[in-house]
Amino acid sequence: xxxxxxxxxxxxxxTGEKVFxxxxxxxxxxxxxxxxxxxxxxxxxxxxxxxxKMKEKGDIPEGYSVSREKKERFSLILExxxxxxxxxxxxASSPGQGSRxxxxxxxxxxxxIL
Amino acid sequence: ELKVEQNxxxxxxxxxxxxxxxxxxxxxxxxxxxxxxxxxxxxxxxFVLLSxxxxxxxxxxxxxxxTKARLSTLHITAAVHDLSATYFCAVDLPPTSGTYxxxxxxxxxxxxxx
Numbered sequence: 235x236x237x238x239x240x241x242x243x244x245x246x247x248x249t250g251e252k253v254f255x256x257x258x259x260x261x262x263x264x265x266x267x268x269x270x271x272x273x274x275x276x277x278x279x280x281x282x283x284x285x286x287k288m289k290e291k292g293d294i295p296e297g298y299s300v301s302r303e304k305k306e307r308f309s310l311i312l313e314x315x316x317x318x319x320x321x322x323x324x325x326a327s328s329p330g331q332g333s334r335x336x337x338x339x340x341x342x343x344x345x346x347i348l
Numbered sequence: 349e350l351k352v353e354q355n356x357x358x359x360x361x362x363x364x365x366x367x368x369x370x371x372x373x374x375x376x377x378x379x380x381x382x383x384x385x386x387x388x389x390x391x392x393x394x395f396v397l398l399s400x401x402x403x404x405x406x407x408x409x410x411x412x413x414x415t416k417a418r419l420s421t422l423h424i425t426a427a428v429h430d431l432s433a434t435y436f437c438a439v440d441l442p443p444t445s446g447t448y449x450x451x452x453x454x455x456x457x458x459x460x461x462x
Contacts, residue, residue: 238390267449274357276436276454277391292449324390334440334448336381336393 237261238340240325246346253312255343257325264330266308267337268292268300271322283308315347350375352439354453361427362461369422369456371437380413380420381438381450391436427460434458 241256259266265284269277269292279292281300289300297319301309308327312319322344326337351374361367371380379398383391395404397413397420404411408431410423420437434455440448 269452274454276352277438277450277452279449279451282449290449326391334379336383336396337391337450339390339392341390 238325238327238338240323240340240343242343243341244344244346246348247312247315248348249316251312251315253315253345253347255310255312255323255325255345257308257310257340258306259308259327259338260306261327261329261338262305263327263338264305265328265337266302267326267328268298268308268310269324269326270294271324271342277324280310317347319345320347321345350439350441350451352437352451352453354435354437354456356456357454358457358459360459360461361424363428364426366426367424369424369435369458371420371422371453373418373420373437373439373451375418375439376415377418377439377441378415379440381440382411382420382422383436383438385434385436385455387433394435422456424458427458429460429462432458432460 238259247253267282268280283289283302299311324342325340328335328337353372382394385391395411400415402413408425413420434457436455437453438450
């Protein structure tokens, strides 16, 4: 079974802090994705990566950055957290560059910025 | 810009009844995905519809795809409480670099009443 593990289920941080969300997958997938999920807006893509050290902006990259130093790990960074970044963050992975396969999701991190 | 719209956004139905969730998308795509999300949990893949006219069934759920109408439906037959969840459709975009990325619909929150 594919396992996508996000480091925290719940996280509370303060405005202006630098926040790291970690995601690890154990299936040797090339592709990894970060989404945020907000009521009424569905899932919106923040960043994705199709290879180590490669990253592409999604639809809402502002205020975020990512890091992929190893194939299995994809980190989302909030450079200076703001209250409008309070949300549920979901990490996903899928196999194969150019592959059109369902994504496998982690359990999510519910992040609150105070 | 690709848009993926689902309706209804909320659906409350009695056990034993039938209903259909609709997913419309705004640009050409030959593949569509359905996911389920239980409260507090991650998304799991339900169906991948690969071509025009594709139909897939799993238990009380049946999904279909009409690429000409840019429409997918998720039909629920004789609903049971266990089907209560949020259902998302997603369409993938051809890669500008590296890999396909998804656009998700807003989700349909289904509540089946006993």
